[in-house]
Amino acid sequence: MDDQGTLTAQALRLVTTRFPDALGAMLGGSAAQGRATEASDLDVAVLLPDSDISRREVVRHEGRLAELFLNTVADIPEFFEWDRARRRGTVLFIYDQGLPLMDPHGELSRVCEQAREVLAAGPPPLTPAEWERGRYGLTCFMDDLVDTPPTNRYEQLSLADFVLREAANLLTAHHGAWTGIGKWLPRRLLSADPARGKALLDGHQTLAERADPAPLATAVEGVLDLLGGPLREGYAHRWRT
Structure with a gap:
């Protein structure tokens, strides 16, 4: 130092x-x-x-x-x-x-x-449309992550990064806490929710080291459960509002 x-x-x-x-x-x-x-x-x-x-x-x-x-x-x-x-x-x-x-x-x-x-x-709360878009996006990319074979590491790692960022944004928003990017993402995430934040970060690390998406998917499911569960069919988004 x-x-x-x-x-x-x-x-x-x-x-x-x-x-x-x-x-x-x-x-x-x-x-x-x-x-x-x-x-x-x-x-x-x-x-x-x-x-x-x-x-x-x-x-x-x-x-x-x-x-x-x-x-x-x-x-x-x-x-x-x-x-x-x-x-x-x-x-x-x-x-x-x-x-x-x-x-x-x-x-x-x-x-x-x-x-x-x-x-x-505190930061501004997400709008109902932002919550739905975030839930849908996180659900969609989590499904893609679980479905991606571990031999396709390029896609698996790219999906894992998106899933971590979106889950962190939604989890910090749920707590009315500030989010971050880069090195500040884990710091803000752990500050907002030590248990769920650590589960997300540990899951991301496990995927990076072992190509195993299961711990990250389980952590993401825990975040989605806080927000009303995964969102798939029934999601709609207007081009103009």
């Missing part, structure tokens, strides 16, 4: 060098949690004056990649709502759980409080 203090200083130099007018900055991700490795990038949220433009940039600073989430103060409420609508809350969590780098005028503290309020409200 890389030293957290060193990474914090490096992130602060990045902000002061590239954004001398910044109104605040926060270091998030692995660096803020003490999990960073030599290959980890820096996730940095920067508050800009309203004369600037909100955007996202990836740069290399002092040999390390950095992903920059750049927002003007005026854009923050709209951006937080967009981040909430995705049900992942990526930048919201940076402002809630990150390490402050600079806050010369108190703007960062105010934005962090806004982020905490949005996170406390």
